[in-house]
Amino acid sequence: MPTVREAAFDLFRRHGMTTIFGNPGSTELPMLRDFPEDFEYVLGLQEAVVVGMADGYAQASGRPSLVNLHTAPGLGNAVGAIFNAQANHSPVVVTVGQQVRAQMAIQANLTNRDATRVADPYVKFAFEPARPEDVPLVLGRAIHLAALPPKGPVVVSIPMDDWDFEVGGTEAELVIEREVDGRASPDPVVVEQLAGRIAEAANPVMVAGPDIDASGAWDEAVRLAEGLSLPVWASPAPGGGRIGFPEDHPNFRGILPPAIGPAAEVLAGHDLILVVGSSVFPYYPYMPGKFIPEGADLVAITSDPDEAARAPMGSAVVADVKLALTDLLDLLQPPAERELPEPLAPPVEPEETDPLNPSMVHALLRELLPENAITVLEAPSATLSFRSQMRISTPGSYFFGAGGGLGFGLAAAVGIQMAEPDRPVVCVVGEGSVQYAVTAFWTAATYGVPVTFLVLRNEEYAILKWFEEIEQLSGSPGLDLPALDTAAIAGGYGVTSTVVSTMEELEQALAGAFGDRSDGPRLIEVPIGKGIALF
Numbered sequence: 001m002p003t004v005r006e007a008a009f010d011l012f013r014r015h016g017m018t019t020i021f022g023n024p025g026s027t028e029l030p031m032l033r034d035f036p037e038d039f040e041y042v043l044g045l046q047e048a049v050v051v052g053m054a055d056g057y058a059q060a061s062g063r064p065s066l067v068n069l070h071t072a073p074g075l076g077n078a079v080g081a082i083f084n085a086q087a088n089h090s091p092v093v094v095t096v097g098q099q100v101r102a103q104m105a106i107q108a109n110l111t112n113r114d115a116t117r118v119a120d121p122y123v124k125f126a127f128e129p130a131r132p133e134d135v136p137l138v139l140g141r142a143i144h145l146a147a148l149p150p151k152g153p154v155v156v157s158i159p160m161d162d163w164d165f166e167v168g169g170t171e172a173e174l175v176i177e178r179e180v181d182g183r184a185s186p187d188p189v190v191v192e193q194l195a196g197r198i199a200e201a202a203n204p205v206m207v208a209g210p211d212i213d214a215s216g217a218w219d220e221a222v223r224l225a226e227g228l229s230l231p232v233w234a235s236p237a238p239g240g241g242r243i244g245f246p247e248d249h250p251n252f253r254g255i256l257p258p259a260i261g262p263a264a265e266v267l268a269g270h271d272l273i274l275v276v277g278s279s280v281f282p283y284y285p286y287m288p289g290k291f292i293p294e295g296a297d298l299v300a301i302t303s304d305p306d307e308a309a310r311a312p313m314g315s316a317v318v319a320d321v322k323l324a325l326t327d328l329l330d331l332l333q334p335p336a337e338r339e340l341p342e343p344l345a346p347p348v349e350p351e352e353t354d355p356l357n358p359s360m361v362h363a364l365l366r367e368l369l370p371e372n373a374i375t376v377l378e379a380p381s382a383t384l385s386f387r388s389q390m391r392i393s394t395p396g397s398y399f400f401g402a403g404g405g406l407g408f409g410l411a412a413a414v415g416i417q418m419a420e421p422d423r424p425v426v427c428v429v430g431e432g433s434v435q436y437a438v439t440a441f442w443t444a445a446t447y448g449v450p451v452t453f454l455v456l457r458n459e460e461y462a463i464l465k466w467f468e469e470i471e472q473l474s475g476s477p478g479l480d481l482p483a484l485d486t487a488a489i490a491g492g493y494g495v496t497s498t499v500v501s502t503m504e505e506l507e508q509a510l511a512g513a514f515g516d517r518s519d520g521p522r523l524i525e526v527p528i529g530k531g532i533a534l535f
Contacts, residue, residue, distance in 0.1 A: 005163040007136040007172035009036055014176050015143055017066040017093070019418070021054040023047050025070030027097025027110060030163040032068070042418070042447065044411075045439035047074045051081035051153075052411025052437055055090045056376070059214070059242075059399060059412075060419035064091040064146045071097045072112040075119060075155070080405050083122045085153040087403030088241045089214060089304070091146035092153040094119075095139075098128065100161040115157030128157035132165035140175045148182035149320065150304035151214075184303075186319035186327060194299060194317065195331040198228065201272035207256060209235040209278020210402065211303060212244030217322035218395040221276060224325060225251045227334050231341035233266070235275070237383055239282020241402035246393035250343040255387055258282060261289020268293040273314070275300040277321045280311035284404070285470055301325070347389045348535040355501065358382035358456055358533035361526055362389035364503060365426070365454070368510045372423050373397065374416060378409025379430040381462035385533035386428060407436030410453070414444045417451045424452065424514055431457045431486045431525070438489060441521070445494030450517035452510070453495070455486045455525040466532045487525040497523040 002010070008031075012018065018039045023046065024032055035041060044050035047069050058065035069075050075096045085092045098104070099111040107113060116126040125145045129138045135158055142154040198204055212221045221244060225232050232251045234240060236258035245252060257263050260283055267273055273296055275281075280300050291313045292298055298314025300307070301324045308316035317324060347366075350359035362385055369375070369390075376399045377386055383400075392398045399416060401408030413427035434455060444451055461479045468476055487497035496519065500506045506526060513522045 001166040001169050002172050003163065004132055004135045004165050004167055005031060007167055007176065008139055009039070010172070011136060011139055011143070011176045012066060013038070016063055017143070019057065020066045020068055021050045021057070021415070022068035023050050023070060023074060024068065025074060025097060027071045027099065027160045028068055030160045031095070031097070031158070042443065044443050047077035048081040048407055049411045049437045049440045049443070051078045051085060051092060051094065052408050053415035053440065053443065054092050055081065055085045055088060055408065056399065056412030056415030057419045058090045058092050059088060060374070060396070060416040064093050064143055065415070067092060067094040069094060069096045071099070071110050072115070072118065075112065075115070079119055079122065081407060081411070082119050082153050084401050084403040084405045084408045086122045088401065089151045089211070090153065091151040093142050093146050094153060094155045096155060096157045098157045098159040101159045104159065112157055116155070119155045122153065123155050124152040125154040129162070132159070132162035133167045135162050136167060136172050136175045140178060144178070144180040148180065149184070150306070183320040183323060184318070185323045186317050188327070190317055191324065191327045192331060195328060197272060197297070197299065198274065198332065199335070203270050204228065204230060204272040204274060205267060205270040206230045206232045207235055207273060207275045207278060208232050208244035209276060210240045210242035210244055211277030211321050213242040213395050215277065215303065215321040217277070217325050218244070220322060220325035220329060221245055222249065223329055224332070225249070227329070227332060229335060229338045229340050230274070235278035236263070236282050237387060237400070238284050238404055239279065239402055241400050243392050243398045244277050247387070247391040248393040251341050252344055253341060254344060255384070256281065258284050259287035260291060261287045264290045264293050267296065271296055273298040275314075276325065277302065279304070279307040280314060282402070285467060347391065350389070353529055355527045355529050356503065356506070357529050358385040359389055359535055360503065361454070361456065361506065361528065362386050364506060365428070365510065366390050368507065368514060369426065370424050370514055374399070374420060374423050374425045376400070376409050376413040376416060376425065376427040378406065378433045379428050379456050380433070381430065381458065381466070381531070382428070382456055382533045385535060388535045406433045410434055410437040411440045413451045413453070414440050414449050417449045418447075424450075424517060426452045426454060428454045428456065431455055431484045432461055432481050434486050435484070439493070441490045441493035441495045444521040448520040451521045452513040453490065453521065453523040455523060457484070457486065457525055457527045458530050459484070460530055462531055487523060490523040495521045495523050497525065499525045499527070501527060
């Protein structure tokens with residue numbers, strides 16, 4: 001009969017989960033011993049970084065990723081990254097080591113005292129099997145649940161002596177061979193009613209969210225906007241981990257403000273607001289006002305029942321976004337009299353400054369970026385500038401930490417590059433954000449992952465100073481970051497690094513990084529001016 005370990009690895013093979021991101025400890029060694037040749041173990045030096053890499057890998061590959069962590073301390077270190085994975089709707093399966101069963105009751109050293117509670121608010125499923133023979137069944141359940149809409153992280157705690165326990169061959173085979181499909185079509189009656197509401201609307205508008213990209217509904221969203229002459233706003237930047245509509249399209253109008261009052265003001269004049277693939281809405285900071293413009297109605301299409309239930313206004317259709325848009329397109333007729341939305345103005349020509357400013361950097365990046373490149377962004381004070389200048393317009397090409405927890409970008413970029421080895425990955429990141437996942441540099445260098453890290457160095461937490469102004473506060477400590485030499489730090493981890501201070505130097509460095517990706521990761525650090533960059 002197969003052991004728990006043999007059944008588990010067969011289960012992972014069945015789901016294409018042959019890359020394991022981990023930071024091992026003594027409680028994980030029974031799982032990892034005699035490591036199979038057809039698996040790859042990607043070592044991270046800190047658990048939050050490990051989960052961040054797996055988060056990026058899962059989003060880019062479109063299938064569950066596998067993480068192995070060390071009992072209570074490892075899981076505790078990883079919780080912030082698990083929070084991000086939940087916000088990103090990333091199917092990350094986290095296995096966590098545990099003491100041997102004989103010593104759990106006496107809470108011997110390294111016992112995870114309540115393994116299911118540590119990450120419970122941030123996962124879809126947390127479980128510790130009551131019997132060793134239940135481990136394959138629980139792992140199978142975790143994999144399926146992580147991949148079902150809304151996708152998200154799961155945690156399974158496994159006592160270290162369970163791996164050598166024998167399980168029934170037939171029972172293990174049944175678990176391994178199971179398939180679960182979670183794509184749900186909307187009620188045809190509801191779709192017909194929605195089509196009627198759109199047809200009757202005098203001035204409808206669409207808000208495009210990240211699940212359009214995640215569900216593969218990019219083309220359907222474009223066809224809907226073009227067929228109905230809909231202006232399209234992107235869902236607010238802080239809560240949108242992906243881009244759901246081409247931002248160079250003539251129907252695109254910009255990014256919806258992330259606050260209650262300002263968002264309603266932007267949408268004023270529209271009588272129907274169709275929100276596709278987004279929560280309604282990921283607000284931050286708090287700026288009160290009307291949730292919805294006077295005389296407007298709102299309908300959201302989401303695969304997440306919780307997003308549908310918690311929205312403060314409007315109605316919702318819970319279904320797979322791609323299937324819902326496909327059904328909707330079959331019923332819609334182009335409007336007889338509706339003007340095309342006025343195109344968004346081209347990116348603002350950046351003002352030249354010394355030191356450089358983020359808009360100058362992003363404008364040059366837009367010119368030099370390879371056509372099939374992927375960008376990962378974690379530069380809070382330059383996020384709006386990045387979106388305004390870059391106008392990302394290809395599906396699967398932009399990733400951002402939807403939860404707002406720092407550390408996602410650097411780690412996720414490594415995982416995304418591993419999932420998409422043939423596409424260049426550029427991580428635009430602030431030097432403050434780097435510190436939350438700095439050991440990802442080591443993994444990138446050790447495994448030869450050819451990410452280009454573009455570090456914007458402003459020597460401050462500029463976004464927090466901006467929040468201070470918004471909230472009418474002053475005198476907060478800890479908002480300055482002098483003497484952070486990111487290039488030197490990355491060089492210590494083995495990443496080829498350079499500091500540039502002029503546009504000519506930046507152009508040469510970027511061209512070199514994009515032209516030759518054979519020598520692993522590169523880091524380009526750019527000192528920039530202080531403050532928030534909006535355009």
